[in-house]
Amino acid sequence: DAGITQSPRYKITETGRQVTLMCHQTWSHSYMFWYRQDLGHGLRLIYYSAAADITDKGEVPDGYVVSRSKTENFPLTLESATRSQTSVYFCASSEFRDSNQPQHFGDGTRLSIL
Amino acid sequence: TQLLEQSPQFLSIQEGENLTVYCNSSSVFSSLQWYRQEPGEGPVLLVTVVTGGEVKKLKRLTFQFGDARKDSSLHITAAQTGDTGLYLCAGAGSGGGADGLTFGKGTHLIIQP
Numbered sequence: 001d002a003g004i005t006q007s008p009r010y011k012i013t014e015t016g017r018q019v020t021l022m023c024h025q026t027w028s029h030s031y032m033f034w035y036r037q038d039l040g041h042g043l044r045l046i047y048y049s050a051a052a053d054i055t056d057k058g059e060v061p062d063g064y065v066v067s068r069s070k071t072e073n074f075p076l077t078l079e080s081a082t083r084s085q086t087s088v089y090f091c092a093s094s095e096f097r098d099s100n101q102p103q104h105f106g107d108g109t110r111l112s113i114l
Numbered sequence: 115t116q117l118l119e120q121s122p123q124f125l126s127i128q129e130g131e132n133l134t135v136y137c138n139s140s141s142v143f144s145s146l147q148w149y150r151q152e153p154g155e156g157p158v159l160l161v162t163v164v165t166g167g168e169v170k171k172l173k174r175l176t177f178q179f180g181d182a183r184k185d186s187s188l189h190i191t192a193a194q195t196g197d198t199g200l201y202l203c204a205g206a207g208s209g210g211g212a213d214g215l216t217f218g219k220g221t222h223l224i225i226q227p
Binding site for chain 2: 033035040041042045048056058059090094096100101103104106107108
């Protein structure tokens with residue numbers, strides 16, 4: 001089925017560990033985004049990508065790394081996880097034929113750092 | 115940094131009542147999008163408003179974009195239990211959202227039977 005899928009849906013890890021969250025979309029959308037959602041903060045942009053091999057920082061990029069070698073995939077890596085990175089992470093994609101297009105979200109990854 | 119203040123943060127009303135959710139900013143946005151999010155799922159787009167003063171209706175939901183494109187409102191008429199959920203407003207900057215959206219903190223809406 002066409003759509004955007006995130007994996008894993010749930011992850012528990014320890015501080016200092018490296019963890020990678022996967023995001024895959026089947027629409028061939030140019031733009032992809034990573035957000036984190038926390039109580040009291042809402043959704044905040046971590047990184048975004050306009051196309052393969054083009055990525056840029058969002059509002060809260062520290063401690064995260066992204067790559068985009070293929071249009072359909074946009075993995076997010078926490079190089080050395082900290083407790084403050086416990087959150088729900090959402091990946092989104094959008095096709096910008098013109099501006100103000102909607103973003104299509106995955107169902108999120110709930111990440112707990114112990 | 116653009117900020118969106120969304121209010122109220124929590125709202126619990128009886129079925130059949132009307133309600134309004136507000137989204138305000140000191141910044142101008144090229145568009146305002148409203149999303150609805152269910153537990154365990156990602157946000158899903160309800161509507162996009164682009165032009166200052168624009169009003170859009172989606173059944174019992176009415177969305178308005180302020181004349182100066184700094185604020186927006188969502189009005190629900192005769193709320194139903196199926197309207198329960200988290201409502202999010204999100205603003206697109208001068209890039210039209212290509213560099214991401216700025217989200218409000220959300221309104222948790224509970225409609226009681």
